[in-house]
Amino acid sequence: MENIYSNRRLFISGFFILVIFIYILRLFFLQIIDSSYKLSAENNVFRHIVQYPSRGLIFDRHGKLMVYNQSVFDVVIVPNEMKAFDTLLFCKIVDIDKLELINKLKEAKKFSTYKPSIIIQLLDFKRYSLLQESLYKFQGFFTQARTIRTYDKPLAASLLGYIGEVDDKAIKENPYYRIGDYIGISGIEKSYEEVLRGKKGVKIFMVDVHNRIKGSFKEGKFDSVAIVGSNLTTSIDLKLQEYGESLMKNFKGSVVAIEPSTGEILALVTSPTYDPNLLVGQQRAKNYRILQLDKNKPLFDRAIGAMYPPGSTFKLVDALIALQEGVITPQTVLPCNGGFRVGSFFQACHGHGGAVDFTRAISGSCNAYFSQVFMRILNDSKYDSIGLAYANWRKHLMDFGIGRKLNTDLSHELKGILYTKDRWDKIFGNSRWRPLRLVSMAIGQGELGITPLQLANVSAAIANRGYYYIPHIVKAINQKDSIDKRFYIKQKLNINQEYFEPVIEGMEMVVKAGTATVAFLPQIAICGKTGTAENPHGEDHSIFIAFAPRDNPKIAIAVFVENAGFGSTVAAPIASLMIEKYLTDSISRPYLEERIFNTKLKYE
Amino acid sequence: MERSSNILKRLDWITILIYLFLVIFGLINIYAAVYNEQYSSIFDGSQRYGKQLLWIAIAFVLIIIVLIIDGRVYEVLAYPIYLGTILLLIAVLLFGKEVNGARSWFEFGSIRFQPAEFTKLATALAIARLMSVHDYKINRINDLAKVGLLIIIPVSLIILQNDTGSALVYAAFLVVLYREGLSPWYLILIMLFGVLFILSLVTDLFNVFIALPILALIIFHLIYQNIKLTLIGLGIFIFACLLLVLNHYFLHFKGEYVLAVGIIFSLIVLAYPAYVKRIKHYGMISFILIGAMAFTFSVEYFFNHVLEIHQRTRINVVLGLESDPLGVEYNVRQSKIAIGSGEFTGKGFLQGTQTKFQFVPEQDTDFIFCTVGEEYGFIGTFIVLGLFAALILRIIAIAERQRSKMNRIYGYGVASILFFHVAVNVGMTMGLAPVIGIPLPFFSYGGSSLWAFTLLLFILLKLDTTRMDKF
Numbered sequence A: 001m002e003n004i005y006s007n008r009r010l011f012i013s014g015f016f017i018l019v020i021f022i023y024i025l026r027l028f029f030l031q032i033i034d035s036s037y038k039l040s041a042e043n044n045v046f047r048h049i050v051q052y053p054s055r056g057l058i059f060d061r062h063g064k065l066m067v068y069n070q071s072v073f074d075v076v077i078v079p080n081e082m083k084a085f086d087t088l089l090f091c092k093i094v095d096i097d098k099l100e101l102i103n104k105l106k107e108a109k110k111f112s113t114y115k116p117s118i119i120i121q122l123l124d125f126k127r128y129s130l131l132q133e134s135l136y137k138f139q140g141f142f143t144q145a146r147t148i149r150t151y152d153k154p155l156a157a158s159l160l161g162y163i164g165e166v167d168d169k170a171i172k173e174n175p176y177y178r179i180g181d182y183i184g185i186s187g188i189e190k191s192y193e194e195v196l197r198g199k200k201g202v203k204i205f206m207v208d209v210h211n212r213i214k215g216s217f218k219e220g221k222f223d224s225v226a227i228v229g230s231n232l233t234t235s236i237d238l239k240l241q242e243y244g245e246s247l248m249k250n251f252k253g254s255v256v257a258i259e260p261s262t263g264e265i266l267a268l269v270t271s272p273t274y275d276p277n278l279l280v281g282q283q284r285a286k287n288y289r290i291l292q293l294d295k296n297k298p299l300f301d302r303a304i305g306a307m308y309p310p311g312s313t314f315k316l317v318d319a320l321i322a323l324q325e326g327v328i329t330p331q332t333v334l335p336c337n338g339g340f341r342v343g344s345f346f347q348a349c350h351g352h353g354g355a356v357d358f359t360r361a362i363s364g365s366c367n368a369y370f371s372q373v374f375m376r377i378l379n380d381s382k383y384d385s386i387g388l389a390y391a392n393w394r395k396h397l398m399d400f401g402i403g404r405k406l407n408t409d410l411s412h413e414l415k416g417i418l419y420t421k422d423r424w425d426k427i428f429g430n431s432r433w434r435p436l437r438l439v440s441m442a443i444g445q446g447e448l449g450i451t452p453l454q455l456a457n458v459s460a461a462i463a464n465r466g467y468y469y470i471p472h473i474v475k476a477i478n479q480k481d482s483i484d485k486r487f488y489i490k491q492k493l494n495i496n497q498e499y500f501e502p503v504i505e506g507m508e509m510v511v512k513a514g515t516a517t518v519a520f521l522p523q524i525a526i527c528g529k530t531g532t533a534e535n536p537h538g539e540d541h542s543i544f545i546a547f548a549p550r551d552n553p554k555i556a557i558a559v560f561v562e563n564a565g566f567g568s569t570v571a572a573p574i575a576s577l578m579i580e581k582y583l584t585d586s587i588s589r590p591y592l593e594e595r596i597f598n599t600k601l602k603y604e
Numbered sequence B: 001m002e003r004s005s006n007i008l009k010r011l012d013w014i015t016i017l018i019y020l021f022l023v024i025f026g027l028i029n030i031y032a033a034v035y036n037e038q039y040s041s042i043f044d045g046s047q048r049y050g051k052q053l054l055w056i057a058i059a060f061v062l063i064i065i066v067l068i069i070d071g072r073v074y075e076v077l078a079y080p081i082y083l084g085t086i087l088l089l090i091a092v093l094l095f096g097k098e099v100n101g102a103r104s105w106f107e108f109g110s111i112r113f114q115p116a117e118f119t120k121l122a123t124a125l126a127i128a129r130l131m132s133v134h135d136y137k138i139n140r141i142n143d144l145a146k147v148g149l150l151i152i153i154p155v156s157l158i159i160l161q162n163d164t165g166s167a168l169v170y171a172a173f174l175v176v177l178y179r180e181g182l183s184p185w186y187l188i189l190i191m192l193f194g195v196l197f198i199l200s201l202v203t204d205l206f207n208v209f210i211a212l213p214i215l216a217l218i219i220f221h222l223i224y225q226n227i228k229l230t231l232i233g234l235g236i237f238i239f240a241c242l243l244l245v246l247n248h249y250f251l252h253f254k255g256e257y258v259l260a261v262g263i264i265f266s267l268i269v270l271a272y273p274a275y276v277k278r279i280k281h282y283g284m285i286s287f288i289l290i291g292a293m294a295f296t297f298s299v300e301y302f303f304n305h306v307l308e309i310h311q312r313t314r315i316n317v318v319l320g321l322e323s324d325p326l327g328v329e330y331n332v333r334q335s336k337i338a339i340g341s342g343e344f345t346g347k348g349f350l351q352g353t354q355t356k357f358q359f360v361p362e363q364d365t366d367f368i369f370c371t372v373g374e375e376y377g378f379i380g381t382f383i384v385l386g387l388f389a390a391l392i393l394r395i396i397a398i399a400e401r402q403r404s405k406m407n408r409i410y411g412y413g414v415a416s417i418l419f420f421h422v423a424v425n426v427g428m429t430m431g432l433a434p435v436i437g438i439p440l441p442f443f444s445y446g447g448s449s450l451w452a453f454t455l456l457l458f459i460l461l462k463l464d465t466t467r468m469d470k471f
């Protein structure tokens, strides 16, 4: 349908064509004639540089530095910016095999052509500066600084733990982590990972063809600032820790010392141990393999991860429960004729001869006495059955933190062994409970397993006369008492305070005139108890549990020395020396120290 | 059956082929723009390209629906559809979700929907319906006002949504009005006010007030070719300027006020000889001159005294008055670098570096053309622009062959809207047009705009198939 304005079609079409023509002309100039945009594009490449925050430092309870950071450098590649380069020179500078380099480049390309991948980790400063000088020859390669852990003294390795690269699982679980990031794998590094690591930041730079940073992208509008990790003040007394490690040097075992009034762990020694400096830097993987293969298992943290039968130290707990349950009194005297005999059952004793009273039963560690006490606990007529009496006894033990995790701030804490009533029900089947089957538990043998940490906690609970604080390794975060609330809550035992004095009296007698006179110190009232854990695989384990001074105790300790025989031979002297060291900062018995240093046990 | 095969035969397949090419090439570029090695499947619905694929599938369903529906319904339903979308615009103002400062989206779960995209279509239909009435005379002030109203309503609502870019698109309808006989004087007038608007922000009121009477004098002279009168006018104007000098030394009123007084005085003095000589348009020229001054003054006042600082900044940046190196200007520069670095043949599919890393902002929506430029070079941009040109010219050809006036007007509406979008979108990626953030038709990521453009185009194609039908 024609109309008078039809000619306007031409004008409109012409206008449209003109505009588009101008655009095409403009594009022609922009894309073909003018090469400056091409150059700009090349020059204008982003570099996302992750800002690794420095990990928090770790101090001992007196503010002595234990763990700090040292700068190392990663070499990073952006594959599509890579140009042909002198591989030989590169390999020489960074000390890498050519084949390995080629493989890593392939991997990086597979990951992304335009995102950076780390190809060499933890370059030391010398190699870094060499590389930095000739980096312009290696297009597409960049360096980024990060820090590694360094330890002031080769101490407390397993308690501090180590950090390592995150694995796929951790990346999947927590999107914070990227390939190549580091994460705490054990010890404090693991349990306080989030506090220590801080928060990564990213800086976006624009760099020119020579890898020179030209400036930050949009003046840092899209950057995020790295937040430095928080510093931890541990409860560890570094001097005590060091002393403990030196005393345990020749032995397998563990020493745990706790400040009873706070639950703070003063020393957490496991032996054999390793130099924590081995597990950082470029050599970490190699050293880790070596330590892993070591048959003495230096990576194994015995303080929280090994369990032993508590041996005679367990008599203290039994005594307290028996008093609380009213099956004995501090005046109860029981017979010991070189052992405990019921029918064909016989448990040997050290030959106390005749009647034994409560205090002597503890100081002399009378098996017969405590076997009878335990039988009384089980046969308590308050309970309808032995099973129920057992369950009640078990509940008391759980109050002590035996047979369950203490919920400390240490990772990989072990629960120990303490059978439930149900479990025994199953073992006994339809037949009645046979208490004699259980009686070896009276003296800490049989179906019991306790970690050194748990036993130290028992010692602290007795020292406090009836309560403890959950043991913990960290005292303060960034100098503030910002640790978890649970560490400030009094964990009360269900045992009246009055029952502790007779037991503690017995413990003091252990050291004054009992089985552990070797631990005696004239100026300090040490309360202790020896133990020997039967070991079916070899020599018995030597155990000692103690606290001091008797009034207002400052330190509670548990010592386990594997295959060292009686508790009094090695464990008691070590505990005594450590108590003296901690309380007086000196050693009055160099001969005793010497003896420990020179004792060499045969470990197969 | 016969009817449907007829439709297929009558469909304009050239247009459809261009449409298909643009949509698919658009998808490829969205894929490249947001390419992420972790989610490299184009069917990945968690990624933008996977979603765009879904939007395209829905667009195809819409096409089938449009082709099935009787073409005559649009004549009947033009106004109801228009009303419906206007209500949606109001609803989105009240209940919509704010995205990037503009309250122009409805959100249903993860799906967003922008009613403004569909208002264009509805307005095109409504205008076509209005102007196809046989006694409609566009240059009659009443009829012009009607069509003006149809345009102003959605524009105001969209401006209220704070989406000025989408509102500007309605300027495209001027082309439709022009084609239907709008006097070029109206266009000149509108352009004059457009220029004034910008001038009043760009420069001092004072300069505008000096330029306007000179412009009026020139127009006056061009119309009447009477040198004597022109000189008298100039003389009086110079006299007004002398007043200005006096003011400067003795009175210290604001220069623009003195100028305004001088000009009005000149006009009154000139009115007598003009009346004597029976000069027909003197009144109108004076009226427009005074109107223009008043307009400039009010824009200036509004801008500096009513708008808040951030609103002012935004307008200034759009006009290129205020440099905003971290924002618009930076984006345009990066966009130019991306396009320029493509050179003749481009870097190849997925090889673009500039469009990655969010280097170019809005890389898959407003700046999708960068990806074309970077990865396919001049060849790619030439083909895309060439195809858009071909499509728009084809639509004009289709419009012109319609026997129904409504269809023709609608066709021009389609062509103009497409042109406006292409010109502004591509222009802004090259720094030739202000960055007002409107999508490239069929290309940019987003369901709403794809569906709206698809409907816009295929309603025309459907109408085209019925052009031979007997009324």
Ligand SMILES: [Zn+2]
Pocket (backbone or CB within 6 Å): A336, A337, A338, A339, A349, A350, A351, A352, A353, A356, A365, A366, A367, A368, A369
């Ligand atoms: Zn005895």
